[in-house]
Amino acid sequence: MELIEGIPADELADEDLLRELESLGRTRVQTLRHGSDDALHMHTERSRELEREYLRRFPQREIDPQRTREGARAEG
Structure with a gap:
């Protein structure tokens, strides 16, 4: 695995992991464009x-029915 800046994901506390994920989500388009x-x-x-670390920690995460194909189709 190549060097990735920042604290390794498996060393982050849960709240720090979530904060990092949210931050990356906010900056994705700017990084892509510029x-x-x-x-x-x-x-x-x-x-x-x-994301891999999040899924490892929370394999039974809550799935919002509206975020599935079936749920989205039912709403439409």
Whole structure:
């Protein structure tokens, strides 16, 4: 695995992990539109790292029915 800036995901407290994920979500479009290729690659890799850790910690996460195909179709 290549070097990713920041504290390794598995060393973050739950609240810090969530804060990091939210921060990356807010900055994604700006990085995509205006960041260098290296910045975009780093952003993508960090996102993957944090998302994998979230799913490892919370495998039974609550799924919002509206965020599924069936739920979205039922609403429409």
